Amino acid sequence: MALRVAVTGASGRMGQAVARAVIADDAAELVAFVARPGSALVGTEVTALLGADAPGLLISETLVLEGVDVVVDFTLPESTLHTAKLCATAGIPVVIGTTGFSGEELSSLERSLSSLAFCRAANFSTGVNLAYRLLTIAAEVMGGDADIEIHEAHHKHKIDAPSGTALAMGQVIADAMGTSLDEVARHDRSSQRAAREPGSIGFSVTRAGDIVGEHTVMFGTEGERLEVTHKASSRHAFAAGALRAAHFLRDKPAGSYSMADVLGLS
Ligand code: NAD
Numbered sequence: 001m002a003l004r005v006a007v008t009g010a011s012g013r014m015g016q017a018v019a020r021a022v023i024a025d026d027a028a029e030l031v032a033f034v035a036r037p038g039s040a041l042v043g044t045e046v047t048a049l050l051g052a053d054a055p056g057l058l059i060s061e062t063l064v065l066e067g068v069d070v071v072v073d074f075t076l077p078e079s080t081l082h083t084a085k086l087c088a089t090a091g092i093p094v095v096i097g098t099t100g101f102s103g104e105e106l107s108s109l110e111r112s113l114s115s116l117a118f119c120r121a122a123n124f125s126t127g128v129n130l131a132y133r134l135l136t137i138a139a140e141v142m143g144g145d146a147d148i149e150i151h152e153a154h155h156k157h158k159i160d161a162p163s164g165t166a167l168a169m170g171q172v173i174a175d176a177m178g179t180s181l182d183e184v185a186r187h188d189r190s191s192q193r194a195a196r197e198p199g200s201i202g203f204s205v206t207r208a209g210d211i212v213g214e215h216t217v218m219f220g221t222e223g224e225r226l227e228v229t230h231k232a233s234s235r236h237a238f239a240a241g242a243l244r245a246a247h248f249l250r251d252k253p254a255g256s257y258s259m260a261d262v263l264g265l266s
Contacts, residue, residue, distance in 0.1 A: 004069045005246055006032035008083055010041050010059045014074035014097060016050060017239035022072075023052040025243060030054050034063050036079065065090040070246045074238075077101045084112040093249040095242050096120040099164045117252040121259045122164030124241030127230045128215070129259040132172045134228050138219055139176035142226065146219035147196060148173060153206035153214040161205045162187070169217055170201050212237075 005022045009015025010033045022030040033054075035041040042061040046054040063071070063086050073083045074097035087094040094113070099122055101109060113120075123129070139148075152166040167181070174181040179199070186200045196202070213232040218225060232238070241259060248262045260266040 002027055002029040003247055003250055004029050004031045004067060005243075006034065006063060006065065006068045006071045008034045008063060008071070008073045008079065009075040010035035010046075010049070011039055012075060013235055014238060017235035018072050018074060018097075018242055019046065019054075020050055020052050021236065021239040021243045023050065023054055027247065028243065030057060031068055032064065033057065033059050035059050035061065036075075037061050065092050068092055070095065070249055072097070072242050072246055074098055074242070077105045081105060081108055081112065084109055084116075084118075087118075088112045088115055091116070093117040093246075093252070095124075095245045095249065097124055097238065097242055100160050113256070115254055117249045117254050117257065119245040119249060119257045119259065119262060121241075121245070122168050123213075123238065124245065124259060125213075125230070125232055125237040126241055126244075126263060127232075127237065128165055129241070129263055129265065131215070131217075131228055131230050132169065132260070133265055135169055135172050135217055136176045138217075138226055138228065139173040142219050142221060143173060143177045145221045146226075147198075147202075147221070148200075149202040149204070149218045149220070151204045151206070151216045151218070153208065153211045155210050155212065156207050158207060161207070162203045163205075163213070163215070165213070165215055166203060166205075169215060170203065173201060173217070 005028050007015055007019045019030055019033050022028045033046050041059045044059050046057040070093045071087055072095045073080050080098040150166050150169055152163045170181050184201050186202045216227055216229040218227050245262045
């Protein structure tokens with residue numbers, strides 16, 4: 001039986017990308033597409049909005065979980081907290097792509113999700129999650145000798161910096177090297193005149209135009225340089241990964257699952 005998926009964020013870029021991916025997947029069915037309360041989209045046809053075939057399905061204002069196998073949420077922290085509470089009450093697994101939670105919001109989210117199977121990731125693309133593994137190997141083999149720099153570029157609308165993915169890459173490297181990212185991360189070099197500190201991890205950020213998401217990690221040593229680069233060219237990369245996670249969660253017992261679990265990399 002096709003996986004019955006509810007998607008939130010009908011007016012959002014990611015919500016729409018996920019809904020399109022669900023509609024295009026023969027093994028899944030879009031059974032609900034939810035806009036924020038008061039949105040002009042509420043009550044309109046999904047087919048008209050997406051130009052993809054979802055016969056008879058109207059955009060809704062509230063998330064009704066009857067007949068839903070899994071929920072996919074890429075919205076805003078406040079909205080995701082609400083979705084997680086509804087999922088917890090109904091016992092429905094949830095895939096969460098929203099980023100930018102405060103510490104307090106994260107604690108509240110974790111409490112809501114404790115009884116559910118869920119997958120939360122700062123980046124659902126297959127390539128980025130594979131890059132985490134490559135970075136672990138690179139850090140183990142050459143991290144001790146290398147100057148490590150992480151550069152990321154995103155579209156001009158993105159408000160958090162560096163990206164959650166850049167920080168996750170730094171975390172993977174710090175873990176592999178047995179250090180604390182907080183201690184070794186350098187986000188600003190303009191305030192002091194000093195040579196690069198050995199063992200530090202430098203972060204730099206570009207915001208321009210419609211860049212979907214690019215990350216490069218450089219391991220620079222005397223005589224050579226290794227660069228691991230990932231470029232997302234469309235949001236489909238994240239949507240496809242989130243849908244893969246949704247399929248993965250279907251038969252899973254309650255617990256927190258990572259994209260490494262979903263991709264068989266753990
Ligand atoms: P966006 O601003 O285009 O969309 C967010 C949408 O959420 C808005 O349209 C808003 O109307 C909607 N929303 C707010 N409250 C709602 C509610 N109660 N019910 C339903 N919808 C509601 O942003 P986006 O580019 O789609 O990104 C959404 C989130 O996903 C961000 O946090 C972004 O950082 C994150 N993101 C994660 C990944 C990943 O792979 N994990 C990839 C891309 C984006």
